[in-house]
Amino acid sequence: MVKEIxxxxxxxxxxxxxxxxxxxxxxxxxVPTVAIPYPLGNPALEEKEEKILRERLVRRALNALTEPVxxxxxxxx
Amino acid sequence: MSKIRVLHYINQFFGGIGGxxxxxxxxxxxxxxxxxxxxxxxxxxxxxxxxxTIICGDSYFNENLEKAQEEILQMVREISPDxxxxxxxxxxxxxxVACATIAAAVKEELGxxxxxxxxxxxxxxxxxxxxLEIVPTTNSAxxxxxxxxxxxxxxxxxxxxxxxxxxxxxxYFPKGIRVNYFAEKRGSERAVDMLLKKIxxxxxxxxxxxxxxxxxxxxxxxTDLKSATIALxxxxxxxxxxxxxxxxxxxxxxxxxxxxEGFVDLTEDTHETAHGGYDxxxxxxxxxxxxxVDVLRKMEANGEIxxxxxxxxxxxxxxxxxxxxxxxxxxxGQKLLxxxxxxxxxxxx
Numbered sequence: 397m398v399k400e401i402x403x404x405x406x407x408x409x410x411x412x413x414x415x416x417x418x419x420x421x422x423x424x425x426x427v428p429t430v431a432i433p434y435p436l437g438n439p440a441l442e443e444k445e446e447k448i449l450r451e452r453l454v455r456r457a458l459n460a461l462t463e464p465v466x467x468x469x470x471x472x473x
Numbered sequence: 474m475s476k477i478r479v480l481h482y483i484n485q486f487f488g489g490i491g492g493x494x495x496x497x498x499x500x501x502x503x504x505x506x507x508x509x510x511x512x513x514x515x516x517x518x519x520x521x522x523x524x525x526t527i528i529c530g531d532s533y534f535n536e537n538l539e540k541a542q543e544e545i546l547q548m549v550r551e552i553s554p555d556x557x558x559x560x561x562x563x564x565x566x567x568x569x570v571a572c573a574t575i576a577a578a579v580k581e582e583l584g585x586x587x588x589x590x591x592x593x594x595x596x597x598x599x600x601x602x603x604x605l606e607i608v609p610t611t612n613s614a615x616x617x618x619x620x621x622x623x624x625x626x627x628x629x630x631x632x633x634x635x636x637x638x639x640x641x642x643x644x645y646f647p648k649g650i651r652v653n654y655f656a657e658k659r660g661s662e663r664a665v666d667m668l669l670k671k672i673x674x675x676x677x678x679x680x681x682x683x684x685x686x687x688x689x690x691x692x693x694x695x696t697d698l699k700s701a702t703i704a705l706x707x708x709x710x711x712x713x714x715x716x717x718x719x720x721x722x723x724x725x726x727x728x729x730x731x732x733x734e735g736f737v738d739l740t741e742d743t744h745e746t747a748h749g750g751y752d753x754x755x756x757x758x759x760x761x762x763x764x765x766v767d768v769l770r771k772m773e774a775n776g777e778i779x780x781x782x783x784x785x786x787x788x789x790x791x792x793x794x795x796x797x798x799x800x801x802x803x804x805x806g807q808k809l810l811x812x813x814x815x816x817x818x819x820x821x822x
Contacts, residue, residue: 437762
């Protein structure tokens, strides 16, 4: 899906937990996430902290969208 | 010759431990055969015996790739089998990735023959087909009998160290290896034969299939986040409460487009997930965990991004055919482009 949307020329960042799959399907900007059932959250945390975690990951994704890349890149930070 | 000692790897579901709610269990070792091991043992007759079975949760494996591998390899060392079989995994994505990953690790790190089986669209195939023999199966466990029938003879050959013929003869996914052999006719003759068949419109088989490189170059980055319209797309199946378009829990036949107007935070009263194949409890309780609307609204209000696009697009990635997902995404891409969106965040579960 990432690839087909990116084909239109729009930059896409893929936020997912199983990075090897994302690499195989050809995503170019990848942000690793927390867990399969809750990629952008963590039910073990307090609501406030969970939101901080989510904000951090989304910020990383937005930053990835502003970075020029010439090949598949995993944004760990 | 004594019986070949086999160690079998399966997930929590086939191990009879539980469904998605148990997908995060750590690996455990059981004596003898469990679940699909019965059918495999039956096909072995007296030549081999499943001495033990490792059961591991699919989410546990995929979320802790290195740790899970180390734990399982330790169990394999203890048992020290002659053969390692994982699956069959059919079209279960996380299970397939787990089976192929661990089988490849057993083969490469411990030098024990290892094999697995799954459906051709399972991501485990493309990840590891070059490293090990993966036997094709149908896309659901209804094909267990045939899967075992394909898997067992090949597994026994590997365990005995017999030479394998090509993927077509033996029934495994091509590994991309070329083997030298003496052909009866020389190349020029074979090429002309092929050409004649082609001209006559007859069926012919190339000796060198061209690899398919389906890559898309990275799009240019955003130059100004503060003025950009960001759209959310997900394969995690987030839908308005009640799933108005009835997107299927697996093998989705459609995608949905829904308005985010007026939503600053997704709650259990407004949204849920239609996705099967992972434990939906967390996403149902707070869909922002999959589709981060709350955070993006805040950033929109702070002026960190220009705008969150008013529509979000969603489908269910679980067991959905690659061709369908491709078609949905091509459609979604065109709509986003037409709506003036600048960049996309796509989340997957």
